Amino acid sequence: MQRFNPKSSLAFRRLVVLELQRTAKQGIAFVCCGIVLPLAAARFRSDSLPLLVVALLVTVSTPMSISFGTSLKDRLSGDLEFLKALPVTGYVHARARAVVGLLYALVAVALVSPYLWPGYLWIGGEEPTGFALAASGLCFVLWVATCLCSAITLRFGTERLMMWGLMGLVAFIFVGEFVGERLLDPLLAPYLNMETPSSVVDWLRSPLAIVALIAALPAVSALLIAISLRWTRTAIETYRREDKIMSL
Amino acid sequence: MPAISFQRFGVRYPAFELEPFDLELSPGERVAIVGANGAGKSTTLKAVSGQLPEYGGRIEIDGRExxxxxxxxxxxxxxxxxxxxxxxxxxxxxxxRFLADFFPAWDRDYAYELLERVELPVGAKVGTLSKGMKVKLSLVAAEAHRPPLLALDEPTSAIDPLMRGELLAVIDQCAPIGGDRLVLFSSHILEDVEWIADRVVFLKNGRLVADNSVSEIRARDPDKPLHELLYATLQSQV
Known part of the structure; x- marks a missing residue:
């Protein structure tokens, strides 16, 4: 039997390129939607809610249908079986997918960054409230953490990560803008002994709120990691077993 | 040069069971696994190719599981x-090209030589190939690194006789009987077995029912065509 190094960087690079090729169509749709969505939201959010909803539906449904279609096609045609038969460990596959997943996460960060204050003001939006920023930030952290956990544990394919990414964008906007600003602010203001939403904004800009927010983000990440611990453990055990086998 | 030893190898799924069996295979042999659909041929080939994580017993290649x-x-x-x-x-x-980076012994020139031999257009999209062409591509991919073990799962099923002939000729040339490589292939087309194999393992309803060399089977009735004798062997087993 021939000896073969399953950690071969060449094989790894091949798998990264393959993942990018496989998801190219969805990737382009994802980037287009990522550009269109925040701009449409910024432009129309105040004066034309129906238009915004239509823009969201169109932009979300396009890459989602492509993503589902590609995923289903690959699964039905057995194309993915071909990767399982290659002489590489799951670790190499996982690294390749994690790199591609991370790349998409970074693209998404770049895409939504104009939507964050002060970039948001730059593209013509109104100043978002503190709750909007907090809720948006939470959604964003959840999304990135979930994407990475899923990628590392090889639980889902890249196309599904992208779909989740897009859903994260939608959640980002809806939760941040509509739920945060229009519901939470007026709803919570009386309980915080504040008279107007702007007082909530002021309170959220206080050092205590900033510290609480900073503390909350790692806590949420830790919670996510704990939830996916079983998947991760199983995956790591498999990789270790395979690597041990290869080092014999 | 792999010597393969199946030791009480068997699998059990909710709807299918392959009863444990022992089998020894040596380099230079071309072994056909014959049986009806669902007899356990593909399962056996997957297991020996390292693509079946769970099974009973052991499969050893050169003494290692x-x-x-x-x-x-x-x-x-x-x-x-x-x-x-x-x-x-x-x-x-x-x-x-994609596969080449995963197989250290991949021979690019040999791959292109095989492509020419089976007349496969290099620029064609895989999705547009006919079933027979896809089998040819699979064979080129399997053979391009000259592996010690060729495991071919029904290479000629559902393709036309001309293509079948071309494929069997390639297999015949690439891994001759008595060479240093082992060919293990499954089929339910007895004429193919007659052409390629020097040994036949019969699976029936998830059970290994017979294991004979082609010469043994021929000796039973030298006047009859081999495929008829093979069929009779398969029929005679309970």
Whole structure:
């Protein structure tokens, strides 16, 4: 039997390129939607809610249908079986997918960054409230953490990560803008002994709120990691077993 | 040069059971696994190719358990699946280029020589190939690194007689009987077995029912065509 190094960087690079090729169509749709969505939201959010909803539906449904279609096609045609038969460990596959997943996460960060204050003001939006920023930030952290956990544990394919990414964008906007600003602010203001939403904004800009927010983000990440611990453990055990086998 | 030993090898699924069996295979042999659909042929080939993680008993290659050798051992096996596993958007050339980086012994020139021999257009998209062409591509991919073990899962099923002939001729030339390689292939087409195999293992309803060399089977009635004798052997087993 021939000896073969399953950690071969060449094989790894091949798998990264393959993942990018496989998801190219969805990737382009994802980037287009990522550009269109925040701009449409910024432009129309105040004066034309129906238009915004239509823009969201169109932009979300396009890459989602492509993503589902590609995923289903690959699964039905057995194309993915071909990767399982290659002489590489799951670790190499996982690294390749994690790199591609991370790349998409970074693209998404770049895409939504104009939507964050002060970039948001730059593209013509109104100043978002503190709750909007907090809720948006939470959604964003959840999304990135979930994407990475899923990628590392090889639980889902890249196309599904992208779909989740897009859903994260939608959640980002809806939760941040509509739920945060229009519901939470007026709803919570009386309980915080504040008279107007702007007082909530002021309170959220206080050092205590900033510290609480900073503390909350790692806590949420830790919670996510704990939830996916079983998947991760199983995956790591498999990789270790395979690597041990290869080092014999 | 792999010597393969199946020791009480068997699998059990909710709807299918392959009863444990012992089998010894040596380099230079071309062994046909014959049986009806669902007899356990593909399962056996998957297991010996390092693609079946769970099974009972042991499969040893040169004295080492297959499950302890995956995934690296897959580089030493040329596996032709029943249905081509590849991405339809890749061209034939791109598909082979992709695979080349995973197999250290991959011989690019040999791959192109095989492509020419089976008359496969390198620029064609995999998704547009006919079934027979896909089998040809699978065979090129399996053979291009000259693996010590060729595991071919029904290479000629559902393709026309002309293509069948071409494929069997390639297999015949690439891994001659008595050479240093082992060919293990499954089929339910007895004429193919007659052409290629020097030994036949019969599976019936998830049970190994007979294991004979072709010369033994021929000796039973030298006047009859081999495929008739093979059929009679399969029929006679309970």
């Amino acid at each position: 297959v499950r302890d050798l995956v995934p690296g051992m897959r580089a030493s096996v040329g596996y032709l699946p029943e249905r081509l596993h590849a991405f339809g958007w890749m061209t034939v050339a791109a598909h082979l």
